[in-house]
Amino acid sequence: LYLLDDSVDAMITIKTIGRQWYWSYEYSDFIDVEFDTYMTPESDLDNEGFRLLDVDNRTILPMNTEVRVLTSASDVLHSWAVPALGIKIDATPGRLNQGTFTINRPGLF
Template identity: 55%
Template sequence: MANHMQFSFQDASSPIMEELMQFHDHALMVALAICSLVLYLLTLMLTGKLTANTVDAQAIELVWTILPAMVLIALALPSLRILYLMDEVNEPDLTLKAIGHQWYWTYEYTDFKNLTFDSYMTPTTDLPMGHFRLLEVDHRVIVPTESTVRVIVTANDVLHSWAVPSLGVKTDAIPGRLNQTSFVASRPGVYYGQCSEICGANHSFMPIVVEATPLANFENWSSLMSS
């Protein structure tokens, strides 16, 4: 959960989010190195140490051709690796279907019979003390920790987007189309997200709450809900 005036990422609660944060730091360091090099060259030009003869040198032309190519490769390789990791869903332990509506979510646990519910934002007037305004819902998504959860995302009316930053997932919900993503919750906790695609007047009022719990607790909850 983000804190007030927090400008950094939320704490990573899944392996893929940890990968994304590491790539962010890697890309930031590359950008910092490029800016430092450009400032250094500008300083040389302003002080007259970089002469016209230096600019016309064949060696310099070779360097400013090869160096950008190496920088692009250094960015592309880890980026492609993360893209493949995010798209790969092998033998999930649990499949969850999220259907976007104006302006709530419907969840179906396809591995269980009769385990379907709607999730609406809890009105401010009904919000218990200590809960988050505009982020709490009446029915949370419950998932087991250390398990691969596949989320199939679609919509019933207009474009929506199912996003939970701490888990590193964001997938568009498109009417007539099934998109999928997956995540592994590393530890128990409650993770908040919101619809991340403008979908109408109440776009800001369809939050997502995922509660990760140990497997034994999840089994008890699923048995109770599907009975």
């Protein structure tokens, strides 16, 4: 069980902060790259949109690169998850959790 805390050296680190109704992202490896993502209202979706999953600013990540996600929350418990990539990290106020993953295929997740 202790190996779950162990993390590999990631090429990219992203800090995510769960907030009420949206997520904030910071690419810590780059200067001043941070943005918020809000869920797209159903009235704005076209036939190709992902209902209850699509956002106004998508996070873009490279393939075949180890990515570290640092997760926290500013208000209540949240859960940052991408089921297709097999990752879910709880976001807890006052605590910084981390997870790593590698995207091995192109796609919209």
